[in-house]
Structures are given as structure tokens and as C-alpha cells.
Amino acid sequence: MTVLGTPRAAPVAQSTRTAGKPTGTCLHCGAPAEERFCCAGCAGAHALVSGLGLDAFYRRATAAAGTLRPDPAPPVPLAPHAEATEDGGFRLDLMLAGLSCGACVWLVEQALAAEPDVTRARALLTTRRLSLAWRGERARAEAFAALLARLGFRAVPFSLPCIAAADDAETR
DSSP, X not given: OOTTSOOOOOOOOBOOEETTEEOEEOTTTOOEESSSOSSHHHHHHHHHHHHTTOTHHHHHOOOOTTTTOOOOSOOOOOGGGOEEOTTSOEEEEEEEETOOSHHHHHHHHHHHHTSTTEEEEEEETXXXXXXXXXXXXXXXXXXXXXXXXXXXXXXXXXXXXXXXXXXXXXXX
């Protein structure tokens, strides 16, 4: 279904079973899967991407298989880090864990651009930084983080020490 409710053709599952072992791949993250998706998180993320009409993400994605799974860790509160702007809105710089390719950048920017109160959403792959600005309440930061989490990205306040720690963790 699209956001407006028009049915959309579902991708064909790339899976067959052989002695109970996964032989196909998850339609969202590319990890081994017996069904269309490897987990409920990926099923939800795929539904969101499709519902927003952003299916082109799957043609653009170059992330390693299994890296786009939604993060089950509890979210970090972001509203306290949002800064008021002169025009009455808010801005927030975030670091996105899981941002691994140009298609991820495109997906994040397009999904946030679909939100009516977002005035700016710019993601940079090299630093995994997302600069976000919106009109409305400071608490909307939590809704944006939830949207990103449903897509498979974990948002935390941007800081250079966080990037260094994340890079160290990924290279271990």
C-alpha cells in the first residue's frame, strides 16, 4: 500500500526451503531468510519504504547484506538536544548508525522530506551526520528518531567522540 492507500505490487520472495535452511534473502536487508523477510523489523521497514513510495531505495542499495536491520536497542532521547532556531523551529544534528551507502542517504532524506514539518534533512555518508530542521514542537525529534529506527537506522546526538567510538566498534 502507498501512503495514500493505493495497492502496490509486492516484490517476489527470493526464497526456497532446503532442509529448513534459509536459501533466499531478505527483501529489505539482504540477509539469509526462509521467507520474504529475515525478521519482523525488516518486514516493517520494507512496508514503510514501500508505503512512502520509496521503492527505488532497493535498486540503489549497496549496503552489505544484513546491515539494514532495525536496531532493537532503546532509543536515546533526542528532544533535549534540539536547538531552537530564530524562525521558531528547531534543528538537530544526529549521527546515524547503519548509514552505509548512498542509497541509505537517499532513503533517510526522502523519508524525512515526506514529513510536512521538516524544513531540512541532509545526511552525509562520510560522517554519518544528519542535519535536521523542522517547524513545530521540540518533541517531534522523538518521532523523527522513531521513523529512522523503523527504516533500520539508530539516531544519537552528533559528536566527534561518538563517531570515533562507532568507527572503533565497527572495525573490531
